[in-house]
Amino acid sequence: MIEAAPSTAAYLMLSGTLFAVGLIGVIIRRNMITVLMAIELMLNAVNINLVAFSSRLGSLEGQIFAIFIITVAAGEAAVGLAIIIQLYRLRSTINVDEARELNG
Amino acid sequence: MTPAFLIFMIIGTVAVASSFLVISMRNPVHSALFLLLTFLCVAVLFIMKGAEFVGAVQVLVYAGGIMVLFLFVVMLINVRHLPDERVLSAFWKGGFAVGAAVFILLLTVVRPGVYADPAPNSAQKLKTVSTYRMRRTHMPDGSVVRHRVRRNTVEGNSEAVAMVLYREYLVPFEIASLFLLVAMIGAIVIGKRELGAIEEETAPDFILDRVETEKEVKERFSD
Numbered sequence: 001m002i003e004a005a006p007s008t009a010a011y012l013m014l015s016g017t018l019f020a021v022g023l024i025g026v027i028i029r030r031n032m033i034t035v036l037m038a039i040e041l042m043l044n045a046v047n048i049n050l051v052a053f054s055s056r057l058g059s060l061e062g063q064i065f066a067i068f069i070i071t072v073a074a075g076e077a078a079v080g081l082a083i084i085i086q087l088y089r090l091r092s093t094i095n096v097d098e099a100r101e102l103n104g
Numbered sequence: 105m106t107p108a109f110l111i112f113m114i115i116g117t118v119a120v121a122s123s124f125l126v127i128s129m130r131n132p133v134h135s136a137l138f139l140l141l142t143f144l145c146v147a148v149l150f151i152m153k154g155a156e157f158v159g160a161v162q163v164l165v166y167a168g169g170i171m172v173l174f175l176f177v178v179m180l181i182n183v184r185h186l187p188d189e190r191v192l193s194a195f196w197k198g199g200f201a202v203g204a205a206v207f208i209l210l211l212t213v214v215r216p217g218v219y220a221d222p223a224p225n226s227a228q229k230l231k232t233v234s235t236y237r238m239r240r241t242h243m244p245d246g247s248v249v250r251h252r253v254r255r256n257t258v259e260g261n262s263e264a265v266a267m268v269l270y271r272e273y274l275v276p277f278e279i280a281s282l283f284l285l286v287a288m289i290g291a292i293v294i295g296k297r298e299l300g301a302i303e304e305e306t307a308p309d310f311i312l313d314r315v316e317t318e319k320e321v322k323e324r325f326s327d
Contacts (some may be wrong), residue, residue: 056228074287
């Protein structure tokens with residue numbers, strides 16, 4: 001660890017900012033690939049929180065859970081991109097607003 | 105202002121700015137490249153907090169694996185961009201409102217004074233490997249008692265993470281590997297090309313052309 005590393009509060013604020021940006025991206029974008037990227041941003045913000053608290057508490061559990069979250073993000077990206085490819089084959093669009101067959 | 109805090113401010117500013125660019129770029133390839141920049145900045149932040157192994161995994165898995173996957177898909181589906189096409193969703197105002205509300209909420213929840221004091225020796229604990237041994241003690245009355253002794257040695261972050269991951273979190277680790285297997289099978293099954301009679305009606309023309317060409321080639325070579 002670098003001596004006099006920034007405080008946990010600074011890390012939490014940065015993580016909150018990244019999470020809010022990712023949330024905005026998920027809601028406002030129409031391109032499905034960009035929506036998936038914004039989800040990855042949100043997962044990364046959560047990882048920052050976990051690592052900051054792991055360093056604050058001197059406990060390794062936070063880093064372990066960050067590794068598990070990275071694993072889940074990899075699987076989620078693989079399945080999500082497969083769904084996007086199949087949607088593009090069937091509808092020839094990746095627009096979120098046009099994929100609404102399940103809309104009641 | 106310490107040098108570490110200065111580095112944190114620069115890296116954090118770059119991370120936030122590039123994350124804004126991720127969600128505002130029109131071309132998905134540009135979004136993916138800015139997302140790569142964000143991931144690298146976050147990896148630097150991890151390493152500054154003593155999580156060297158997580159930082160390395162971040163670079164390997166996110167910047168190496170997921171980003172290549174994104175770029176593959178972006179180039180595979182080859183979306184044509186019309187210049188006057190709308191980028192924003194129909195309810196973008198609500199999206200901005202919800203995002204701003206969550207942002208304010210997350211910033212007000214953080215109270216700087218509470219987290220100010222780090223736990224004693226927290227930097228050492230992130231690198232400490234605990235090993236257990238059984239030791240026999242001969243009691244005065246002739247009996248032998250076995251008891252467990254713990255030995256802490258300061259090695260490094262990767263060794264410490266490995267010892268915790270493979271000892272206390274072994275079952276979740278195996279479940280994660282099973283999860284990756286299921287995700288891989290699911291991605292293959294979903295992404296497999298399967299043109300039935302129903303799908304041919306809605307499939308784009310170039311796929312139908314390709315299917316026709318494949319049929320012709322097969323017929324020609326089967327003779």
